[in-house]
Amino acid sequence: MKKLNREFYNRDSTIVAKELLGKVLVHETDGRRAAAIIVETEAYMGAEDKAAHSYGGRRTPRVEVMYGGPGLSYVFLIYGMYNCFNIVTREEGIPQAVLIRAAEPIEGFDFMARNRFNKEFAQLTKIQIKGLTNGPGKLCGALSIDRKLNGEDLCGNELYVEEGEEREFVVVSSKRIGIDYAEEARDYLWRFYIEDNLYVSVK
DNA sequence: ACCGCGATGCCCT
DNA sequence: GGGCATCGCGGTA
Numbered sequence: 033m034k035k036l037n038r039e040f041y042n043r044d045s046t047i048v049a050k051e052l053l054g055k056v057l058v059h060e061t062d063g064r065r066a067a068a069i070i071v072e073t074e075a076y077m078g079a080e081d082k083a084a085h086s087y088g089g090r091r092t093p094r095v096e097v098m099y100g101g102p103g104l105s106y107v108f109l110i111y112g113m114y115n116c117f118n119i120v121t122r123e124e125g126i127p128q129a130v131l132i133r134a135a136e137p138i139e140g141f142d143f144m145a146r147n148r149f150n151k152e153f154a155q156l157t158k159i160q161i162k163g164l165t166n167g168p169g170k171l172c173g174a175l176s177i178d179r180k181l182n183g184e185d186l187c188g189n190e191l192y193v194e195e196g197e198e199r200e201f202v203v204v205s206s207k208r209i210g211i212d213y214a215e216e217a218r219d220y221l222w223r224f225y226i227e228d229n230l231y232v233s234v235k
Numbered sequence: 236a237c238c239g240c241g242a243t244g245c246c247c248t
Numbered sequence: 249g250g251g252c253a254t255c256g257c258g259g260t261a
Contacts, residue, residue, distance in 0.1 A: 074253070083253070094246060112243030114254050131253060169254050210253050 033194040038187055041102035042125040044176055045075035045121045050203060050224050052119070056196045057135055059175045060189065066140030066175050068165055068194055072133040072225040072232050074208045076118070078126060083214035086127035099114045100128035105191060107182040110210045114169030115178045119186060119193070133209070133223070136231045137174070144174035167233045203228040213223070 033056065041048060046137055058067045076084040078098075085095045085108070097106045101124035107117050118129040137144055141153035149156060150159075156164075165171045172178065176188050177191070186192045205221040225232045 076253075085253080090247095092247070108253085109245060110252060111254050112245070112252090118253085133253085136254060163256095167254070208253070213252090 036193045038103050041121050045130050048121045049073040049075040054196050054199055056194050061190050062234045068135035068137045070135050071229040074131040075222040076129050078128040082217035083211040098129055100146055103186045104185040105181055107179050113234045115172035116168045117172050117177045133168045134231045134233045135171050150176050168232045
């Protein structure tokens with residue numbers, strides 16, 4: 033399958049977030065591929081977005097990679113134990129990103145099951161199967177994405193997004209999750225997900 | 236089903 | 249020192 037190119041990411045996060053739905057996130061480690069269809073995203077629109085880490089043009093060591101240009105990964109630690117994986121959008125100097133919130137596993141089932149539950153996929157309950165990747169921290173756990181991959185170029189060969197199979201789906205827009213502090217920005221409909229998909233974190 | 240809460244470390248003031 | 253783009257558990261229903 034074809035890898036998404038730099039120009040795909042060089043657009044506003046609201047557009048990229050929607051277009052990433054249905055695409056396939058791939059992590060290759062030790063020659064092993066783990067892959068999942070992106071089913072839920074959120075757009076963070078940079079300096080003017082009160083929910084964004086880069087709001088007001090904030091430029092600290094943590095946020096620096098958001099200024100680095102389209103197609104970089106931005107991975108941060110939240111609540112001391114969970115990683116959140118984002119893709120930087122727009123040209124260098126414009127600090128926007130898309131948070132990948134949930135995905136549907138399609139390749140590397142045992143790898144993901146071991147990472148999340150230390151079991152083989154066949155041993156998982158239905159609840160655990162759904163719990164593999166139905167949230168930003170869970171997704172990072174399943175795909176083994178952590179801060180070592182912060183700043184990684186998604187136009188490279190370890191962590192990237194590729195075109196998926198053609199699929200029909202309906203895109204739902206809603207408020208972003210977990211940003212109640214963001215005043216009026218909390219009501220923007222910048223969260224996107226595939227309707228009726230099992231792995232969406234919050235319906 | 237929803238509700239409350241604790242975990243745990245890094246970031247930034 | 250306060251807070252966080254989360255998760256899983258245990259309670260009540």
